[in-house]
Amino acid sequence: MNTALTALRRTPAALSAFAAALFEAAGMEREKAESIGRILVLTDMMGRRTHGLAQCGNYLEEVAKGGMATTGQPEVLRDTGSTVVWDGGYRPGLWLVEQAMALGFGRLREHGTFTLAMRRSHHIGCLAALAKQATDRGLFVMLASSGPHSKIVAPFGGREALFSPNPFAVGFPTGAAPVLVDISASITTVSMTRQKAAAGEQFEHPWLLDAAGRPTRDPNAMGSGGGSLMLLGGEEAGHKGFGLALMVEALTQGLAGHGRRDAPGRWGASVYLQLINPEAFAGREAFVAQTDFLAEACRANTPIDLDRPVRLPGEQASRLIAQAEREGLEIPDTVARGLRDWAGRLGVDAALLA
Numbered sequence: 001m002n003t004a005l006t007a008l009r010r011t012p013a014a015l016s017a018f019a020a021a022l023f024e025a026a027g028m029e030r031e032k033a034e035s036i037g038r039i040l041v042l043t044d045m046m047g048r049r050t051h052g053l054a055q056c057g058n059y060l061e062e063v064a065k066g067g068m069a070t071t072g073q074p075e076v077l078r079d080t081g082s083t084v085v086w087d088g089g090y091r092p093g094l095w096l097v098e099q100a101m102a103l104g105f106g107r108l109r110e111h112g113t114f115t116l117a118m119r120r121s122h123h124i125g126c127l128a129a130l131a132k133q134a135t136d137r138g139l140f141v142m143l144a145s146s147g148p149h150s151k152i153v154a155p156f157g158g159r160e161a162l163f164s165p166n167p168f169a170v171g172f173p174t175g176a177a178p179v180l181v182d183i184s185a186s187i188t189t190v191s192m193t194r195q196k197a198a199a200g201e202q203f204e205h206p207w208l209l210d211a212a213g214r215p216t217r218d219p220n221a222m223g224s225g226g227g228s229l230m231l232l233g234g235e236e237a238g239h240k241g242f243g244l245a246l247m248v249e250a251l252t253q254g255l256a257g258h259g260r261r262d263a264p265g266r267w268g269a270s271v272y273l274q275l276i277n278p279e280a281f282a283g284r285e286a287f288v289a290q291t292d293f294l295a296e297a298c299r300a301n302t303p304i305d306l307d308r309p310v311r312l313p314g315e316q317a318s319r320l321i322a323q324a325e326r327e328g329l330e331i332p333d334t335v336a337r338g339l340r341d342w343a344g345r346l347g348v349d350a351a352l353l354a
Helices: 012-025 030-045 053-064 093-111 127-135 190-199 234-256 284-300 315-327 333-346
Strands: 008-010 075-079 083-087 113-121 140-146 167-172 179-184 269-276 329-331
Touching (some): 012 329, 012 333, 030 127, 030 315, 053 333, 140 234
Parallel strands (some): 083 113
Antiparallel strands (some): 075 083
């Protein structure tokens, strides 16, 4: 067992409330603070540790320096009923996407599909944790994000960073656990790279490019090292990751009408959300019959390693959520220390983390 994850075990509800209290003490409106706390904890419950409560410090720093707005509503730039464009005004991305989802859920009965593009959101965290809100309602969802200010991933064949990692998620229901695909156009993430660098660790595989465009395992190659994250597909098939990066840039920045061409002077996210109600097509029953058959066919496929049967994206997250609900959520020592520090700075009772 990884002892770094056994220092604390608390209920998800208590941890969500504690995180919300931190953001409210920092000046965040309660609804936004509660949304952030709830989704960060769900992210940890799903096993996506780099994007869960570990992000609290980063978000609170952004609030403190004015990078994340704490009040107000997104500006509606266009609304045709089935398509919407928002300016998020750098408000919390988790809250903004949750609001966008709620808007879409209310319109699907009339329109069948709903698409929203948003400029100037703040960080939207773990896309799968947000997408789960749609799959829990029996919907198909696609969610994507890019950072027009960020230059972290080089185009295939180039060595100068140009794109952000451009994550995207696709989710849909099956008869059992929903399928939740959450990947990016790069092989690894910025958060994981920073985590490796801080720990003095190398990647197991060469997932970055150095300043000369050569594959490397060294996380310090990124950023001041002049390197970049390697595209999905690596040296041989990186053109596939390149294509995905271009797709995400077009969906997020093109449809939102704000992107690299505008040369924004600060970090922010452009976001794309699409919801599809199967009832508007062949029907939900027919949809799930097909997806469930596919899921079962995948699980029944003879595994290469008998001890590691085929697992669909999202199955492990569903198991981990159920486990956290039964047993509580384990919090790494490093994350707990950071939360205690912020509690002291903001005057929030940290007894929960004692």
